Amino acid sequence: MSDATPVPVRRRSPTARRATVVAIGAGQAGLSAAHHLARRGFGSALDDPDPDPHPEAADDDERTLVVLDADDHPGGAWQHRWESLRMGTVNGIFDLPGMPLPPVDPDEPSRDAVPRYFAAYEERERLPIVRPVRVTAVRAVDDDPGGDLLVETSAGTWLTRAVVNATGTWNTPVVPDVPGRELFAGLQRHSRDYGRASDFAGRRVAIVGGGISAVQLLEEVSRVATTLWYTRREPVFLDHDFTQSLDGVDVERRVAADAAEGRPPASIVSYTGLGWTSYAVEARRRGVLTRRPMFTALGPHHVVEADGSSTSVDAVIWATGFRADLDHLDPLRLRGPLGGVPLVGTRARADERVHLIGYGPSQSTVGANRAGRAAAIALVQRLGAGTGAARR
Structure with a gap:
């Protein structure tokens, strides 16, 4: 029922905090989006630590951002990888925007090296990240397709004009339903x-x-x-080299076409083959x-x-893969008849307030970087530049 009207909340939480954009997830995609939004004038929504009893009265010209991350520490899914996965054998780690990955020991576990890099990036960029916060649902406040969204979390609620979803797949492993x-x-x-x-x-x-x-x-x-x-x-x-194949124009076009049609994202290997x-x-x-x-x-x-x-x-x-972690978006009814979320660029076709990154054609780390930038540009075009001063 992807063409149905999203189920509205029809009431505002008296203790909701407000951010112009709420990003969900602080892996590669989420950090990229936060970086590019900050560069375009989105300040921290954490400067006022108290919930606003009248969030609808917020200054709409002040563009703010918060990133909600479910993990206890920086690093996204990398911090959970198995110990023997070394930096010399992982596939396709690309620099975060504006900060090159420093030289690393190829024998160091990726679950140590990559989170250390992400933590340094968060500190240098001074990104407004709150953790651990698990998002349980995103709902429309009312029937206005351009109105606010309510982001319900394990640590309270946020009112926002747009959501950048960067939750990846790590928390939704797939196990085949094999008899017995x-x-x-x-x-x-x-x-x-x-x-x-x-x-x-x-x-x-x-x-x-x-x-x-x-x-x-x-x-x-x-x-x-x-x-x-x-x-x-x-x-x-x-x-072939895996990362070159993944970045190839033909592969990217095929994955993007599937995402646009709303097919659930397939594994990268199904497009590239094994190297x-x-x-x-x-x-x-x-x-x-x-x-x-x-x-x-x-x-x-x-x-x-x-x-x-x-x-x-x-x-x-x-070792049967993962599916996209999108259940918290179900109240918005974004899924198409094929089971995935049809996209226009990074935007959900059914709701211009929601962007999905690290999804479909942006599953790779280089794709996540690009998608973060694309989502930020699209949101600035939709929301306007605002009066928030760019940090860089």
Whole structure:
């Protein structure tokens, strides 16, 4: 029912605070948007720490910004990556706008190096970030399509004229609905919750997924365990550099076309193919890069193979990806009939007050940077420059 009118709140919270723009998420996309909005005159909405009992009376010429982040610390999803994911093996970390990534040890865990960089960026930019704050819902205040939005959070409410959603996918892992999954007596973990290879030492481990993470975990876990690799389709390995392919005009055009039509974002690998990374080459050299067709069911201690035979396993790692974390936007009814949010640039087609970045064609870090800038430009055009002084 994407063409239905959003459900309005029909009342203002007496304790709501106000910001002209509320950005949700402080990963690469959220930080980029905050940077570009600040450059265009959006000041901090945190300068007045007290809720406004009459937020509708706020000076509309003063453009303000707040960034709400659900994590306890800077770093976005990077702070949650598994320890063995090193800077020398991660794909596509691009500089945040205006501050190059400093030289790093290629052997340093990415979950340490990238959050340190993000924290330094936040401090240097003096961005108005509040954490930890979980956004639970975004609603229209009334029936006016250009009116205010109410952002409900775990730490109170905000009234705003626009939302920049940069929540990514980390909190919405996907696990296939395989028959018998709830009966399996062994260890099951999604790649989101993968800790270290030693957790699987000596086991027979089914690794499910055809993307980059699956290949990384296959190479690592196979050093201490017997691994079986399952994918729905035959993986396609191409002799190319992942980041160049991702930034390629054809790939970007295809992803943007899907986003415009409202198709749920697919994995990047589905557009680029798999590259012969160092870990893929090493897995092939050791003979573990051998794919099996996806199993059809799980038993207490086994999988049912595609041919009907049974193979014993002690653990399953679901490297099966994520979906966009957008449930808090559901009251606005932005989704189209295909299940995704149709976009015009970064703007939701159904509501010009909402921009989605780090979504669809801006899933990559370089794409997130571009989308943050594009959203900021579009919002300035819609809202006007205001009287807030640019910081730079």
